Amino acid sequence: MKLSTLIKTAAIGSIAALALTSCAANESSAKPSDDTSTTSSLSGELIGAGASSQGSAQEAWISGFQTANEQVTVNYDPTGSGAGRETFQKGASAFAGSDRAFTVEEIEAGPFESCAADSDIVEFPAYISPIALIFNVEGVDSLKLDASTVAKIFSGKITKWNDPAIASQNSGATLPDQNIVPVHRSDKSGTTENFTDYLAAAAPADWAAGAIEEWPTDLGGEAAQGTSGVVEAVTNGVGTIGYADASRAGDLSTVEIKVGDKYVAYSPEAAAAIVDASPLEEGRSTHDLAIKIDRTSTTDGTYPIVLVSYLIGCQNYKDAAQADLVKAYFNYIVSTEGQDQAAEAAGSAPISDNLRSKVQVAIDAIK
Known part of the structure; x- marks a missing residue:
């Protein structure tokens, strides 16, 4: 499916504007994580768009990831969840951030232009607030x-x-x-x-x-x-x-x-x-980890008005180089270091080890 003129224009404008953000992030003093301390072989540009709730967290993630991978430029446009999902579907971004997962009906309707034919999508919670x-x-x-x-x-x-x-x-x-x-x-x-x-x-x-x-x-x-x-x-x-x-x-x-x-x-x-006390939604593919928040929970110490913001990508990409970048960036975000950076920058709640183990399986499936 060809991009509309509007979406093309918006994507180009967003990339130009965000170049300043990514350049500034490259100058950050953030230290690379232990498992990315050696010279990175990754290079290229990675474009994402979506939830503004992730804005401060994305800035922190971009800073840390680009410090560890100096030949990679990451641009994230916080246009909002709905716009981010649309941009991803149209193939104008390699991943999306969204304050809700795609519905099963939206996934079935498709298409997802960055994904290979018949590919499932990967969705998982990355930002909890x-x-x-x-x-x-x-x-x-x-x-x-x-x-x-x-x-x-x-x-x-x-x-x-x-x-x-x-x-x-x-x-x-x-x-x-x-x-x-x-x-x-x-x-x-x-x-x-x-x-x-x-x-x-x-x-x-x-x-x-x-x-x-x-x-x-x-x-x-x-x-x-x-x-x-x-x-x-x-x-x-x-x-x-x-x-x-x-x-x-x-x-x-x-x-x-x-x-x-x-x-x-x-x-x-x-x-x-409250996220750990809530089940996964039923009827989804193996690597689509949408959470059904239990808003009526009476469990002590839970706060029910919570935003679970997702990262969304393809399980199989048309472009293998993009798959490598997305996989590496997603791995950084869900790492202990990445989650701690988001907590410091945005006051978010780091995902639990239990949730991280499920998310890791989904990220590992990206190719």
Whole structure:
């Protein structure tokens, strides 16, 4: 399938813009990992695109990988999950980052232009992060909320900060008689899908929209572009509340979410715990490791509003040289060093050893 003029233009523009990023990364002081300390034989250019949630992590991964492989240039365009999956399908990138896996129906429909004929795709979690509920209410530093209350706030059923449903869970807090301004993403977003998947699973009676990447226009609220837009709108607004990758929460006040009989604050550890407590989705190919997050888990220490961001590639590439680059880069990302770099740069949760062993089998299958 030929690329549309729009996609070609976007891909070329993105590559040009990202060249500065990759050059800067080559000048980083990051040290190579133990198993890449010898002179690398890899060379060439590797192009990826997708989830903006992975942006800071990708910068760290690119820096470390290019330091260990000086003849390789990696460009990652954080255009968003939906755009990244489309770019990968059209063959304009060798891999994608996405805050959700491809659905089985999308995989069956195909095609994937970088992959060899009849090749399966490889998908696995590489970046795990809690999604924080951030808010800006004068005099209120933290809140405790259950799923039903969160769903009613974002669906417009609860409109005041001193509503009894909020007050009953926050004794001692001085809640103002002030309008609530829910802020949501205006763009197609994996963060939105993960957040609404939580609402749909944990509060189905109060959230009818389901798990969706695009916010329903009939629910109102304030729309903002990208994670940075949501953070800015909440920060500069009055009585605002929104959802964003926790690494971007900054100094904003955040919500503790009710899990079982307790309220749990977001943390990398709590995010990793819910992933390990969740099963793989059924009906997928051997190396398609999509996780079915258990949003209703009552396990102690788990935080259910979590973003699991995937790396996606081909099991068999048309271009063997690209296969080598993708395989090496994926191996670096899931290594202990790569995961620790992401945690330091982006506040993400390193994948567990148990998950890494499953992911390694998938990466080893790339050729």
